[in-house]
Amino acid sequence: MQQEEYKVIVSPDKMEAVIHFSSVDSVTEQVLSDLLKGEGITFGIKEEVIRMLVEEPPLTEVEVLVAKGIEPVDGENGRIIFDKPMTMEVDQEEKASFRDIIAIPSVSKGDRIARIEPHTSGVPGKNVFGEAVQQKPGKTPNLRAGKNTTYDEKEAGFYAEIDGQLSYKDRAIQVQPLFEVRGDLDLHTGNLDFIGSIAIRGNVPTGYKVKAAGDITVYGMVEAAELSAGGSVHISDGVSGLGKARITAGEDVRIGYINQAVVEAGQDLFVENSALHSQCVAHRSVYCQKGNIIGGTTSAGNRVEAQSIGNRMHTPTGIYIGVNKKVEEKQMKLNQTLKAKMEQKEKLVQIGKSLERKRLKQGELSAKERITSLRQRSSLENNEEEIYELAEQMKSMNSSIGDLDDAYLKAVKNIHAFTNVGFGKYVLRVDVDHTDVHMILDSGEIVIKANR
Structure with a gap:
């Protein structure tokens, strides 16, 4: 067999090598190995293909792939992962009114807004000559800390320095303290x-x-x-x-x-x-x-x-x-409601006592009386819950505001009749018009004095 009957062809990117065969009767593994070595091909040689060619030499003109390099794996670009939503869309399930149109993207001071997932470097490849083929490393996202935000390099995170509206503009994360409607x-x-x-x-x-x-x-x-x-x-x-x-x-x-x-x-x-x-x-x-x-x-x-x-x-x-x-008026209404509930409770208690006396006297209650007894107990239980809730509301309410020591009411022109003036628990109904006066509380009495 003559060498011109076959030759090595390497792809332009040096990642593949083929042997071009003319019609041959036989070939040895050593011959093919020396041929590849002579061309400098040392990596990615397909030994199983070489053995197949030795065992079954090609009878027609053909090209057979005998070496293949490893392609480089390019790195992945880094990603920006937002912890807070940037959209103004309202979740339909949370929409309480047809006027709920937008949800302002908001953050609190100290909140992490986003983090950068780092890029990867990738893996280099190798061609059939054993030479390294450089990969393309991934890129780091182009993002910076804008107004009222800070970037923590250790954590690779962006944090809010104030409460406000989150925005992303000119490749910068910002927090605006003001939301404006034009x-x-x-x-x-x-x-x-x-x-x-x-x-x-x-x-x-x-x-x-x-x-x-x-x-x-x-x-x-x-x-x-x-x-x-x-x-x-x-x-x-x-x-x-x-x-x-x-x-x-x-x-x-x-x-x-x-x-x-x-x-x-x-x-x-x-x-x-x-x-x-x-x-x-x-x-x-x-x-x-x-x-x-x-x-x-x-x-x-x-x-x-x-x-x-x-x-x-x-x-x-x-x-x-x-x-x-x-608040005082609300307290009065609650007091009235509480009084009515207490009166209702007393009636229910009396009904219960009456039914108990009947049971003791008769030995048992009639079917109608048993139903009445069940209703009485249920109503009494509900009534006691309502009384408890009203009492808790009363505890949480405080109508007092301010300090009466320096308190006053001042009218530069007039205080007209049919004006009710109160200082704490003291109330005065103004019956006649007064001009250029002020009113104060003096020793538990509301006093009208001329302005100086």
């Missing part, structure tokens, strides 16, 4: 619930709910909606609540006007103009700087100031200092 609240945004502060550069229409752990600022007006803030509430225009609006703040409320709404401030309530036919509570002070308080009830911890209290039409108006009138 216009009126509508069905594009729906109800809002956010761990930071909310700014609405428009109005809040009837039926919407806005809740924030921080502040809420509305640059328009609020209709019959609910606003609840852990911080302060600022409403540029005011609230026209139709008796259904509710504004609560852990700190101050600053508002243009209040009309038929419930407003409660954990600290001070500042009303630029008037408060009309509303229930207002401030745990410190209420100031109607340029307007009046007409109708409804206003409760404050230690002071109330306004231009006028009540009006010439003698609209009944209540001012209560040192006591939360709203």
